[in-house]
Amino acid sequence: MDQNFSFTIFNSAEALPATWDTIAEQNAFLSRSYLSVLERSAPDNMECHFIGLFKDGTLCGIALAQYINLSRVNTFVEEKRRFSLKDYIFKQFSSHILVIGNNTLTGQNAYLLTDAVPETTALSLLRRSLQQLAREYRKKCVYMNVLAIKDFNREELPDFKAAGFNGYYQFCTQPNMIFSIKENWGNIEDYLADLNTKYRTQYNRARKKSEGIEKKKLSLEEIIEQQDRIHELYLTVAGNASFNTFHLPKDHFGSFKRELKDDFLFYGYFLNGKLIGFNTLIKNGSDMDTYFLGYDDAVQKEKMLYLNMLYDMVSYAIKKGFKHVIFARSAMEIKSSVGAKAEEVYGIIKHTNPLLNAFMAKLFPYFDPKVEWKERSPFR
Template sequence: MTQYSFTIFTSADALPAEWDTIAQANIFLGRAYLAVLEKAAPANMQCHFIALYTNSKLCGIALCQYLNLSKVATFGQAEEEKFSLRRYIFKKFSSHILFIGNNMLTGQNAYVLNDSISESNALKLMHAALQSLIKSYRKKCVYINVTGVKDFDETEMPNFEEAGFKGFHKFTTQPNMIFHIWPEWKNMDDYLAALNTKYRTQYNRSRKKAEGITKRKLTLNCIIDYEQRLQELYLTVAGNASFNTFHLPANHFRVFKEELGDDFLLYGYFDGDKLVGFSTLIKNGDDFDTYFLGYDDAIQRDKMLYLNMLYDMAAYSVKKQYKLVIFGRSAMEIKSSVGAKAVTVYGVIKHTNPVINIFMSKLFAYFDPKVNWKERNPFK
């Protein structure tokens, strides 16, 4: 008779020796990346690494994150500076969140399985792991308000009801912006040739505006030297966001580079000798994931710095012949002007209070910031 079980870890060093054999399908579940979460996660986040077993043999791996939203300014500076009923209700009844997945990324980075376990059986184990963690937190007088699993596109969405996730509500937020590299693009000239006149003009204008700005790939030593400036620039962008669930610690990018080496790229943008912006990329098989960035607001407006960062990311991916650039959520319109397409992502969510859970779908829509944007199509 087949027996299934799970073990929960909090340290990357303690993971089973064969963990990375399964994780090779996704760098964001590999031991090196999980070490980043262990050593340099946001202050309000705790990470748990779940090993799934079939007859005592490792068959799957998953990431679970706990977030305490009472410790972060969630709704943006303007709303946080005044009394907000929405903010009050959210913090009062939804501060403690536990979910399978990665709140720092967009896309299915929740789990990877091998062929010895079905997705349904794996999800049943993950549901049991969530219940175990809820009890563990309760013993520490931390009462979980919301549990969930994220992010899946429509073709990936599992049958959560079948897997034992009773009473969970399906939800969606801002789409994942994905840039597909056309097979015929061998260099940036090929990309530019595919653009229509309007967006080729946009490209040329943005490049001209950025004259005087230089870009450099930063080594580990450079990242350490610029650590505080990188944090300042990151917080400038994070502070302008309408919704935040965490803030990265100052050492995050240094630890990222230490653990992932050449798979983590950080580019600094300089005005003379002054660092005025940065972008980050992560190699993940045939895909490139964009990560966090930062910039000086004044320079961004004058030099169209953000748009130039997007073009630089696209150019690198074309040059290196990657298949996809995962631009993630936010700034959907400008990302679509470069060529990214919106992919709706889904998850499931449940409030631990059964009465509140009845209204969870409406509450989620109330708390989720609405973004109106127009999709652009830059190609001929």
């Protein structure tokens, strides 16, 4: 590697170089403000690190790394009430994970580069930074089991091989669901006009079911006031997931609203004055990223609340002129029923135990929850 390239690991967002945001302006999820609030309100089992890539002392690339301690969270939800062999094995051999990327999001939010650094050079630096972070944790008697980079596109795979990521297993899990907004849509009526009869009927039925529910954009003060109920609703949804690597702290959404202000949107859904659901959105340039949500299970089924939330997100994004809604992973079938398309995202992973790493191709599919779903085509 060219000797004038180097990397620096920053363990606090406050220590980031002044020029960081000149690169991060392409992606809000790598900005100083976002990384600062993520660091302060991260799940208890997650620690954030920030990597600067330099050429001749000038910043030319930025990246996010996270240490995740899975021994502190119930990973496999399906067997949470009794002894789980899968969970036991997983925690014995894969509890300590170091990943370049953002475990709370879906999509390529791991790194950004300028033209001053070739992709393979940058990835080689990131590989070395992973190893350096692992050594620093070892000094604290924390021994990494797994090293990984998550959520990049198929086209980038050859660059990782060229950058020396030898022995890493390539994987592809649940896709990122992306809703693209057509240029001729100015409002929700234009969207509805493009739906076929079956899915227009689905929309009308969902809207009818939601009668009596009041939707309200919550201020910071209102989020704090409802904090306990919000956390309860969030945990209901998190508890339904087949695989968990973290749980958000109770003050997470208030912290995000305080820091990101109008770029973070929190919508509460009320029935008879009681909060029965919420969803959150983060503005990211021309994209609108859906964030976490929560709901009362009983009300959600009766009122088709989740589907109505999806329609609300679509309506808002169309009205405000966004190009995409990033719906992320999970619930792929219902998201495709409103028009989202699946985009495959890839990752690479390596176990630090050479024997276990040799069997990664067999082990990873065992632990990776398989989700069967049928893609829907709602448009005419």
